[in-house]
Amino acid sequence: MTVGLLGGSFNPAHAGHLAISLHALARLRLDRVWWLVSPGNPLKDHKALKPLEARIAQARAMANVPNIDVTGFEAGLPDAYSRHTLVSLQQRFRATRFVWLMGADNLAGFHNWHDWRGIFQAMPIAVLDRPGFRYKALSSLAARSFGRARIDESDAAGLAWLEPPAWSFLTLPLSPQSSSAIRQKSQG
DSSP, X not given: OEEEEXXXXXXXXXHHHHHHHHHHHHHTTOSEEEEEEOXXXXXXXXXXXXXXXXXXXXXXXXXXXXXXXXXXXXXXXXXXXXXXXXXXXXXXXXXXXEEEEEEHHHHHTGGGSTTHHHHHHHSOEEEEOOXXXXXXXXXXXXXXXXXXXXXXXXXXXXXXXXXSSOEEEXXXXXXXXXXXXXXXXXXO
16 A cells, blocks of 8 residues: 655645645555644644644544545654654554655755654655745755655656655645645634
8 A cells, every 4th residue: 555644733724735635646646645633843833733633623524535544643652753753654554655745845944854864764755846935945955965866756656666765846736725824814
């Protein structure tokens, strides 16, 4: 089985998350996408973070389509570092081929993540375009550091079967939605 992993706070989950998940399912020929709702991103302020169970319930309502599963798996781990989550999933589901899914905004600042090089070494990565981030992402420290491991998006359908490091940047219809903008609009 091939599974795309989309991690995040999902505070709240929105149509943009759904769109990139459906895009990843098709373009990467994945069997499933798992939304990994984080108990709390170590790089973000948690003041505006809704309770985990509320975010999971809202994400499940948004992802009410076949082949997308929502989980709070990380809550059972000692910390919310993505690298540790990926190792745990790989140990638990040894027969599954995983692809880490991330937005271009995350790749732009990926060098700030805990053991970001280890994430590149752990599993293939699909970077999904985001408005205003294509050039920042592709010129980032992470993209430059793993430039030789980048595969053309025309070959991305086989990404799950490549040995890491391997990554691809996927062009897709861009959604201006973001959880931060939705929260700011609801507070304003």
